[in-house]
Amino acid sequence: MSTQTISARPLVSGLSGEKSASRIKRSWKKVLSRRKPIMIGITGFVILGMAAFYFWGNQTSSTQYMTARVERGNLRNTVTATGTLQAVTTVQVGSQASGTISALFVDFNSVVHKGQIVAQLDPAVPKAQVDQARANLQLANAGLQQARATVTNSRAGVSDAQARGLAAKSTVQNNQAGVSGAQANLAVLKAQQDDAMSYLKQEDSLLRSGVIGQRDYDIAQTAYRTAEARYNQAAAQLSQAQLSEQSASGAGIAQSQAQVEQSQAQVQQSQAQVGQAQAQVLQAQAALKLAEVNLAHTTISSPIDGIVVSRAVDVGQTVAASLSAPTLFTIANDLTQMQVIANIDQADIGLVEQAKSVKFSVDAFPGKDFDGKIQQMRLNPTNVQNVVTYNVVIDVGNPEQKLKPGMTANLTITIDERNNVLKVPNAALRFTPQDATGQKTGSGTGNANGQGRRRTADNANGADNSSSPQNGEGRFAPSTAPVLAGQMRAVWVLGADG
CATH class of the missing domain: 2.40.30.170 (Efflux pump adaptor protein, beta barrel domain)
Incomplete structure (x- = not known):
């Protein structure tokens, strides 16, 4: 690397250009002295990158397998x-009566027995209803007794009317006897009159003959007139007796029969009143039983043996059972x-x-x-x-x-x-391997669609089950279905060729 002189203004005011150039040269020398370690580090990173690329590149291009142990x-x-x-068994204990909770005898988790009292409603109103029903029953019993007494009186009236009828019949019989007596007396007097008439005629002939005197004839005539008067009197008595008989046999008997019928009607009416009074007594008894049942419903008892699971009421709470019975407790058996x-x-x-x-x-x-x-x-x-x-x-x-x-x-x-x-893990049963081109293989001997080979189980005769649909396909369970009795599961394994 060549070194060139950099002409620039001094970095710090007060320094000359030569000093600045000398300082820059010293800095470059320090950088060049550290060049070797830097190059070694860069070379190491490059080698590591090439190795990683080589390793991961081969891995992505090859098939990856997860292995698992076949265990028992x-x-x-x-x-x-x-x-x-x-x-x-869970029973919801409710209330059939309405009222205010006056007492609670159990709580949550309380052990109860069948028939044990668990709650009490205010019984004031039901008790008053019971007393009223008892008073109505007593009143109905009194009415029944009165109706029965009326029946007894009516029957006595029937007996009296029947006695009067018998008396009327007796009177008729007496009158009939009087008529018979009057008729007999009239017949006697008729005979006497006839005898007096015959004697008078005999005396009249003797008087004309001069055998008897006038006095004897007058006596015979007086006797005849006396017999005639008695006969006429007897005839009048007979007529009176007949009239009495007709009156007694007509009006008397009819009146007595009417009285008997009237008394019998009164008896029937009294019996109907007795039946009505008995019905009122039964009604009063039913009302009393209903009032007593309502009073009993104010005492809430446990229907089973068990334990109280829940309590839904407190003391002083009003319970209304007009439409449905409210639940007070839930008891588990x-x-x-x-x-x-x-x-x-x-x-x-x-x-x-x-x-x-x-x-x-x-x-x-x-x-x-x-x-x-x-x-x-x-x-x-x-x-x-x-x-x-x-x-x-x-x-x-x-x-x-x-x-x-x-x-x-x-x-x-x-x-x-x-x-x-x-x-064998379920994932192995669902695994489909790939060939060298990356396509999935299937069952059979392989075809243009990329399907490969599958190793199947043999039967007892050594024949391949996959070669015959009758012998093989029905014996293998699908990969997504459970293995049934008599079926097998086909498992993919790696061959010698990998």
Whole structure:
């Protein structure tokens, strides 16, 4: 490198041009003294760059392989899903009566037994209704007794009317006897009159003959007139007796019969009043029972044995049960036996029917698996945004009561399982090698489309399964489908030619 003199103004005022030139020459000498280390560094960077280019350039142009060890182990075909833990039996305790909560006897996590009182509503209004219903029942019973007394009086009136009818009949019979007596007396007096007439005629002939005197004839005539008067009197009595008989047999009997019928009508009316009074008594009894039931509904009892999961009311809160029964408590029957309601996709529901075991975990106990058993597969589908799922009920034992209602369970349902088998990564089953031109090879002996060879399994006779569709293709499972019984999986391997 040549050195040239640079003519320029002094960098610092007060220096001459020769001093400046000498200073520049010394600077160049220092730079030239450091030239060797700089050149060595540049040369090293160039060599490293060439080596990297050579290495990475060959790598990008060649095929890269990921290798994995073929091992023995256990394989499982599983379906994963999520579900919610809940008690087998959960009862929502409500109130059928309206009122104000006057007392609470249980709280959250309280253990209760069937029939135990858990809450009490204010019973003042239902008690008043019960007292009113009892008073109405007593009033109805009094009305029934009065109606029965009226029936008794009406029956007595019937008996009296019947007695009067009998008396009227007896009077008619007496009058008939009087008529018969009058008729008999009239017949006797008629005979006496006839005898007096015959005797008078005999005396008249004797008087004319001069056998008897006038006095004897007058006596016979007086006797005849007396007999005639008696006969006429008897005839009048007979007429009177006949009139009495006709009057008694007509008006008396008819009047007594009318009285009997009237009394019988009064009896029927009284019996109807008795029936009405009995109906009022039954109505009052039903009203009393209803009032007592409403009073009993103010006492809230537990319907099952269990534990209180939730409480929705406080003392002094008003409960309105006009339209629907409000929920006061939620009671779980037995938390040692729980169940998981899992949502299984419709694509997996057919596999779940063949499930062998169920395990799940919860976030509260990471790393711990719980066992379950499928108890029911419900046929009612659930469609949410065109995603169809089915509910599967899984029974779970919870003897330690670690699991709580409402926890989210992460389910793993084992469909099939094989133990101590050769395992190959799924990526190897989906791998398609490339030839020297970079095109992917396929099955067969190779063609213009870049397809190459695939090594397949042989059957027991030594024939190549790939040569016969009847013997080979049906025995190999597709790369995206599970291996079924009697099928094999074709695996790509590297040959001797690489």
